[in-house]
Each structure stands twice: as C-alpha cells, then as structure tokens.
Amino acid sequence: MTFEKQDVAFRALTASMIFVLLAVSVVGMSPSEVLAQGTNATNATGASEGGSQTTVVMPLGSSGATSGAGYEPPEVTVSPGATVTWDNQDNALHTATSGQPPTPDGKFDSGIVGANQESKPVTMPTEPGEYTYFCTLHPFLVGTVTVQ
Numbered sequence: 001m002t003f004e005k006q007d008v009a010f011r012a013l014t015a016s017m018i019f020v021l022l023a024v025s026v027v028g029m030s031p032s033e034v035l036a037q038g039t040n041a042t043n044a045t046g047a048s049e050g051g052s053q054t055t056v057v058m059p060l061g062s063s064g065a066t067s068g069a070g071y072e073p074p075e076v077t078v079s080p081g082a083t084v085t086w087d088n089q090d091n092a093l094h095t096a097t098s099g100q101p102p103t104p105d106g107k108f109d110s111g112i113v114g115a116n117q118e119s120k121p122v123t124m125p126t127e128p129g130e131y132t133y134f135c136t137l138h139p140f141l142v143g144t145v146t147v148q
C-alpha cells in the first residue's frame with residue numbers, strides 16, 4: 001500500500017517535472033525562434049541587395065525629350081549580381097534596358113514599367129563593368145549601372 005502511494009507520488013512528481021521541462025523548453029525556444037526569424041528576415045533583405053536596396057527613379061516629366069529629367073540618379077554602383085529596382089514616378093511607361101540606344105544588348109531589362117509603378121528587382125550582371133542602359137520608348141533617357 002505504502003509502495004503504491006509512493007509510486008503515485010513519484011509519478012505525479014515525474015509528470016510535473018516533465019511539465020516544467022516542457023514549459024522551460026517552450027519558453028526557451030521562443031526567443032531563439034524569434035531571433036532566427038529576425039536574422040533570416042535581415043538576411044533576406046540584405047543578401048539580395050548586398051546590404052542596401054538600390055532604386056533608380058524615373059521622374060515625373062522624364063518622357064519629355066527636352067524636360068531634362070532623367071533616371072535619378074543617372075549612375076549607380078552595385079555589387080556583382082545585385083538587384084536594382086526602377087521606380088517610375090512618371091505618367092508614361094518606361095523601361096531600363098541595357099545597351100547603347102536604340103539597341104538592347106540583353107544584359108538586363110526591367111521590361112515596361114507602368115506609370116507610378118515599380119519594376120521587379122532586376123538582377124545585374126556578375127561581371128564587373130560599366131553598363132549603359134536606356135528606355136526603349138524614350139531612347140534619349142540613358143543611365144549607367146557600374147558593377148564592381
């Protein structure tokens with residue numbers, strides 16, 4: 001009889017210890033999971049942009065040949081294989097197409113970016129160099145991406 005009582009007590013103690021261990025491990029895991037997620041989120045943003053997002057604006061009015069408005073900034077420098085996003089703030093369609101106007105060279109191409117739209121992140125070449133690009137719809141718009 002005594003043995004049974006002790007056995008029950010022992011089981012209760014074991015159960016409560018397991019509960020405490022579980023509670024500790026759950027509590028212990030949560031911060032590290034949060035940290036891991038935070039780290040992943042940082043990496044996801046940082047890795048694709050080499051630590052910084054490069055965005056070139058297609059300013060309002062840049063579809064006008066004599067407006068003087070053009071890709072802003074006209075020259076950017078990025079790491080090999082980094083992405084660049086073009087932010088079209090104009091009321092006309094634009095592209096950022098690598099090559100000497102009016103001939104695309106196939107190194108990169110944003111495709112048509114709608115008015116008040118952003119392009120998808122466009123992957124730059126991995127080969128270091130200076131890449132001229134232009135707008136296929138407004139070939140007087142010219143910019144440069146330097147990969148280094």
Ligand SMILES: [Cu+2]
Nearest residue numbers: 094135137138
């Ligand atoms: Cu254009």
